[in-house]
Amino acid sequence: MAMPPYRRTATEFLSSGLRVEDYVRSILDRIALRDSAVQAWAFLDPEYVLSEARRLDAIPLEQRGPLHGVPVGVKDIFYTKDMPTQHNSSLYKDHAPGVDAALITLLRSAGALIFGKTTTTEFASVTTGTKTKNPHGPARTPGGSSSGSGAAVADFQCPISLGTQTIGSIIRPASFNGVFGFKPTWGAISREGVKICSLNFDTMGFFARSVADLELLADAAGLEDDERPIAPFTIEGKKFAVCKTHVWSQAGPGTANALNMAVKLLRDQGASVEELELPEEFASVRPSHLQVFECDARSTFMNEYIRAKDQLDPTLVSFVENASKISHRDHLTALDNLAQLRPKMDLIASRFDAIVAPSVVDEAPEGLASTGNAALCGTWTALHVPVVNVPGFVGDHGMPIGLSLVTGRYEDRRLLKVAAAVAVVFEGGGWKSNL
Amino acid sequence: MAMPPYRRTATEFLSSGLRVEDYVRSILDRIALRDSAVQAWAFLDPEYVLSEARRLDAIPLEQRGPLHGVPVGVKDIFYTKDMPTQHNSSLYKDHAPGVDAALITLLRSAGALIFGKTTTTEFASVTTGTKTKNPHGPARTPGGSSSGSGAAVADFQCPISLGTQTIGSIIRPASFNGVFGFKPTWGAISREGVKICSLNFDTMGFFARSVADLELLADAAGLEDDERPIAPFTIEGKKFAVCKTHVWSQAGPGTANALNMAVKLLRDQGASVEELELPEEFASVRPSHLQVFECDARSTFMNEYIRAKDQLDPTLVSFVENASKISHRDHLTALDNLAQLRPKMDLIASRFDAIVAPSVVDEAPEGLASTGNAALCGTWTALHVPVVNVPGFVGDHGMPIGLSLVTGRYEDRRLLKVAAAVAVVFEGGGWKSNL
Numbered sequence: 106m107a108m109p110p111y112r113r114t115a116t117e118f119l120s121s122g123l124r125v126e127d128y129v130r131s132i133l134d135r136i137a138l139r140d141s142a143v144q145a146w147a148f149l150d151p152e153y154v155l156s157e158a159r160r161l162d163a164i165p166l167e168q169r170g171p172l173h174g175v176p177v178g179v180k181d182i183f184y185t186k187d188m189p190t191q192h193n194s195s196l197y198k199d200h201a202p203g204v205d206a207a208l209i210t211l212l213r214s215a216g217a218l219i220f221g222k223t224t225t226t227e228f229a230s231v232t233t234g235t236k237t238k239n240p241h242g243p244a245r246t247p248g249g250s251s252s253g254s255g256a257a258v259a260d261f262q263c264p265i266s267l268g269t270q271t272i273g274s275i276i277r278p279a280s281f282n283g284v285f286g287f288k289p290t291w292g293a294i295s296r297e298g299v300k301i302c303s304l305n306f307d308t309m310g311f312f313a314r315s316v317a318d319l320e321l322l323a324d325a326a327g328l329e330d331d332e333r334p335i336a337p338f339t340i341e342g343k344k345f346a347v348c349k350t351h352v353w354s355q356a357g358p359g360t361a362n363a364l365n366m367a368v369k370l371l372r373d374q375g376a377s378v379e380e381l382e383l384p385e386e387f388a389s390v391r392p393s394h395l396q397v398f399e400c401d402a403r404s405t406f407m408n409e410y411i412r413a414k415d416q417l418d419p420t421l422v423s424f425v426e427n428a429s430k431i432s433h434r435d436h437l438t439a440l441d442n443l444a445q446l447r448p449k450m451d452l453i454a455s456r457f458d459a460i461v462a463p464s465v466v467d468e469a470p471e472g473l474a475s476t477g478n479a480a481l482c483g484t485w486t487a488l489h490v491p492v493v494n495v496p497g498f499v500g501d502h503g504m505p506i507g508l509s510l511v512t513g514r515y516e517d518r519r520l521l522k523v524a525a526a527v528a529v530v531f532e533g534g535g536w537k538s539n540l
Numbered sequence: 541m542a543m544p545p546y547r548r549t550a551t552e553f554l555s556s557g558l559r560v561e562d563y564v565r566s567i568l569d570r571i572a573l574r575d576s577a578v579q580a581w582a583f584l585d586p587e588y589v590l591s592e593a594r595r596l597d598a599i600p601l602e603q604r605g606p607l608h609g610v611p612v613g614v615k616d617i618f619y620t621k622d623m624p625t626q627h628n629s630s631l632y633k634d635h636a637p638g639v640d641a642a643l644i645t646l647l648r649s650a651g652a653l654i655f656g657k658t659t660t661t662e663f664a665s666v667t668t669g670t671k672t673k674n675p676h677g678p679a680r681t682p683g684g685s686s687s688g689s690g691a692a693v694a695d696f697q698c699p700i701s702l703g704t705q706t707i708g709s710i711i712r713p714a715s716f717n718g719v720f721g722f723k724p725t726w727g728a729i730s731r732e733g734v735k736i737c738s739l740n741f742d743t744m745g746f747f748a749r750s751v752a753d754l755e756l757l758a759d760a761a762g763l764e765d766d767e768r769p770i771a772p773f774t775i776e777g778k779k780f781a782v783c784k785t786h787v788w789s790q791a792g793p794g795t796a797n798a799l800n801m802a803v804k805l806l807r808d809q810g811a812s813v814e815e816l817e818l819p820e821e822f823a824s825v826r827p828s829h830l831q832v833f834e835c836d837a838r839s840t841f842m843n844e845y846i847r848a849k850d851q852l853d854p855t856l857v858s859f860v861e862n863a864s865k866i867s868h869r870d871h872l873t874a875l876d877n878l879a880q881l882r883p884k885m886d887l888i889a890s891r892f893d894a895i896v897a898p899s900v901v902d903e904a905p906e907g908l909a910s911t912g913n914a915a916l917c918g919t920w921t922a923l924h925v926p927v928v929n930v931p932g933f934v935g936d937h938g939m940p941i942g943l944s945l946v947t948g949r950y951e952d953r954r955l956l957k958v959a960a961a962v963a964v965v966f967e968g969g970g971w972k973s974n975l
Contacts, residue, residue, distance in 0.1 A: 207840075210847065301732050432766045
């Protein structure tokens with residue numbers, strides 16, 4: 106039996122000759138079947154989506170863009186001119202400013218079909234869970250803050266989706282949902298039209314079910330290395346590092362096991378893998394990251410705090426009120442510390458083809474109240490380096506676990522080439538989606 | 541004869557007992573008289589302004605905010621929910637997304653009357669002049685990119701206005717128009733809802749005709765030092781530095797003369813003033829700043845470039861196309877270099893009560909085609925430190941020249957205290973507005 110359209114990745118759809126409307130109808134049917142179990146959407150208007158599909162089908166072949174008709178789920182902190190943007194905040198209920206974020210414009214220009222808005226934790230800034238459930242285990246969190254974007258792609262409710270990461274909001278849900286997540290270099294994609302959480306860390310990124318799809322998105326977003334890699338990456342003879350980071354003490358057995366398997370799988374393919382221990386000063390990354398994050402939130406959410414602090418998550422209220430009493434002096438020390446570590450990290454990363462690191466502390470935990478622990482993703486966000494979560498491993502309860510691949514800053518395209526090859530190897534990690 | 545209402549600063553208006561409508565009518569009369577000569581406004585609807593004034597007058601005394609009824613001119617790259625935001629770009633003609641920038645919300649919450657939109661160069665990112673003329677000399681530029689905000693405050697067409705600075709877009713027009721300009725510490729005020737030019741440098745700030753007004757704005761924006769200075773600053777016995785920066789070779793006779801006079805005026809009041817030569821590595825600030833600016837613009841304007849590059853300023857097209865062929869490696873070297881210089885600058889600044897520096901190369905040049913040279917303001921923007929332009933001096937053609945006061949990062953409130961005292965001293969510099 107032929108694969109139903111909704112299961113196709115963007116790349117598969119684009120080469121299938123399928124009409125956009127047929128692809129979209131199949132996806133809408135899938136959503137009708139699964140939405141009550143997963144609840145990935147903050148806004149979705151099937152009639153509008155179908156009208157967009159028909160509009161796209163009517164465009165002559167020679168005028169079509171490289172993402173023609175590809176449905177994109179959009180985290181609900183990106184402005185979209187044709188849909189509300191509500192930030193999972195009662196302060197922004199039905200908020201519809203009628204403007205597109207820069208990345209939305211780039212995707213529409215490439216022919217993408219902006220499909221709907223996916224759930225986010227409040228302002229993508231807290232770990233309080235959303236309505237969204239993990240499609241692989243409905244009693245478990247899909248992670249956050251890009252909860253709906255991770256779950257929707259995993260559950261075949263859209264082939265690709267947009268997320269943002271300030272600590273671990275792309276990589277964590279990608280790992281929890283068993284999909285690819287890509288956080289590019291900080292600043293490589295414009296953040297215009299996306300609600301600010303922390304100016305120093307917020308990074309625009311993507312979810313997909315294949316690295317080929319991430320490459321399409323990287324093209325549309327204009328991501329370029331200094332030298333664009335052309336040849337596919339082959340594992341044999343290449344040099345990897347495994348880096349547990351200074352937050353490793355928080356890792357559980359699922360992630361420890363995944364990392365051990367990854368080393369073995371890579372070595373089996375003829376790669377060298379050495380353990381990389383970051384210099385002691387990198388132990389400061391986590392505390393510096395959290396301090397700057399809190400201080401940034403102080404100015405970011407003053408606006409909402411003054412309008413209606415009773416409608417703001419207590420964590421954000423405490424940030425605006427500076428409950429932790431972080432002085433600007435400490436704030437700047439942390440900010441400057443991270444800045445001086447970034448070129449050092451690039452230099453360390455340059456010794457390897459890629460660094461393999463934990464994405465999460467373990468498989469998605471039970472419960473929807475919290476989106477889980479982001480400690481293990483934070484290092485790379487703070488250091489501004491690109492990361493891809495590659496799925497492949499499995500936890501004690503059968504849930505997916507991914508690992509992070511990391512390179513130096515602005516090696517986004519090279520990282521994707523490495524990820525494509527590593528993804529095949531990590532298929533030996535034992536994870537298989539039942540969806 | 542009593543001072544006509546339009547000449548009052550915000551602070552003077554607030555203590556006057558004047559109704560908002562009376563203040564606003566006087567200002568609108570002033571604009572009717574002067575608009576053809578100055579052309580500071582990109583959008584202004586007198587009827588709407590009057591209806592807002594009446595709405596504010598109807599608010600009971602006990603519910604009024606600290607900026608009750610104060611008219612604010614808004615640079616046309618800040619979103620305002622009740623007015624278009626057009627960025628001086630044909631791509632955004634009549635663009636009206638119906639949302640307020642964070643700073644607009646803070647000001648409205650404090651009772652401010654959002655008065656109209658002031659002219660800006662295209663996306664506040666180029667030096668091509670606007671329609672706006674310098675009110676002190678209509679054949680001369682008012683500076684940019686916050687052209688209208690500087691000119692409107694100088695010409696008594698509003699008491700305060702908003703600007704942004706990425707290189708010299710607040711301090712330059714403040715100096716050219718003979719008013720106070722305040723660029724706070726980078727990141728101290730949220731940039732939510734303001735068009736991005738360069739994420740690493742764009743800073744939200746203010747124009748006013750008194751430092752007392754800047755203090756009101758600093759309150760409304762939530763600017764706080766680690767220790768809020770309470771007592772007024774007195775000049776006697778205090779320690780100033782004069783810093784010409786590594787860009788001094790571009791300075792003209794007007795600025796050289798202003799700096800010499802400033803030293804004498806401060807010493808006459810019993811302050812010590814020493815010459816500060818920044819360490820040699822600070823010579824890299826200007827080239828690093830320009831490199832990061834260009835590279836940032838590459839991702840920032842990709843959106844508009846893809847939509848319609850023929851409608852984009854050629855400079856911005858060249859940035860997106862990376863005509864200068866700046867590699868990411870060079871981009872990161874420049875970014876990291878500036879980051880490591882910032883704490884060093886704070887340390888140097890901590891040896892003085894404030895640093896006195898040139899604001900501009902000289903008085904506003906003739907012609908409206910270019911908004912002038914921003915080289916001398918850029919050092920402080922790149923280093924993220926707060927700056928106040930204090931007017932007081934005069935150029936060879938009778939145009940105003942201001943000087944910059946600078947402190948370390950997050951000493952914004954202390955800087956304003958120093959500026960209040962220095963402003964009185966600089967009144968001995970010979971500048972007198974004829975408006």
